[in-house]
Amino acid sequence: DAEITQSPRHKITETGRQVTLACHQTWNHNNMFWYRQDLGHGLRLIHYSYGVHDTNKGEVSDGYSVSRSNTEDLPLTLESAASSQTSVYFCASSEGNEQYFGPGTRLTVT
Amino acid sequence: GEDVEQSLFLSVREGDSSVINCTYTDSSSTYLYWYKQEPGAGLQLLTYIFSNMDMKQDQRLTVLLNKKDKHLSLRIADTQTGDSAIYFCAEKTRPSNYQLIWGAGTKLIIKP
Numbered sequence: 001d002a003e004i005t006q007s008p009r010h011k012i013t014e015t016g017r018q019v020t021l022a023c024h025q026t027w028n029h030n031n032m033f034w035y036r037q038d039l040g041h042g043l044r045l046i047h048y049s050y051g052v053h054d055t056n057k058g059e060v061s062d063g064y065s066v067s068r069s070n071t072e073d074l075p076l077t078l079e080s081a082a083s084s085q086t087s088v089y090f091c092a093s094s095e096g097n098e099q100y101f102g103p104g105t106r107l108t109v110t
Numbered sequence: 111g112e113d114v115e116q117s118l119f120l121s122v123r124e125g126d127s128s129v130i131n132c133t134y135t136d137s138s139s140t141y142l143y144w145y146k147q148e149p150g151a152g153l154q155l156l157t158y159i160f161s162n163m164d165m166k167q168d169q170r171l172t173v174l175l176n177k178k179d180k181h182l183s184l185r186i187a188d189t190q191t192g193d194s195a196i197y198f199c200a201e202k203t204r205p206s207n208y209q210l211i212w213g214a215g216t217k218l219i220i221k222p
Binding site (some may be wrong): 033040048058097098099100101102103104 | 141143145150151152153154155158198202207208209210212213214215
């Protein structure tokens with residue numbers, strides 16, 4: 001069965017370190033998204049991509065970057081982790097009208 | 111701008127119907143969605159409705175759309191303990207293409 005996976009599921013890192021969260025989908029979807037989920041804010045869009053080599057900023061993109069070198073993967077990099085980036089991160093992919101989510105990565109920045 | 115609003119909590123008794131409400135502001139919405147998030151898990155697509163429909167039923171789930179009032183609801187019949195979760199409403203608007211605009215989620219609490 002096609003799926004979308006994220007790794008690691010949990011990560012603790014220190015302020016100032018670079019961190020990369022992986023997202024891999026086997027749906028062969030062109031569209032991929034990264035969100036963060038914080039209490040009281042619901043889901044907020046960080047970055048998204050509509051295809052290989054295409055990346056776009058979402059509403060909370062500061063401090064984050066993505067690259068899309070193939071259809072299956074959209075890694076999210078925190079250039080210099082800050083405590084404000086402690087959150088649960090979700091990757092999603094879509095083709096057409098349905099968006100499917102990965103299980104999430106809980107990131108703690110100390 | 112675009113906005114989607116939901117109540118943060120809803121408490122119902124097991125066996126009763128749950129009705130989760132959502133309002134949105136963008137009249138150009140094309141599709142409206144309901145997602146379910148169980149503790150520690152990702153979001154699961156429950157159902158969605160095209161904006162030219164006013165109702166969609168799928169087993170215990172009924173979605174009602176009032177486009178005039180920009181109001182969407184999700185009714186869960188015969189609510190069970192397994193329905194305990196956070197329910198997110200989201201809309202897809204033409205200008206945003208594939209992006210969704212999300213509500214903050216409603217936590218459904220089931221009382222025995």
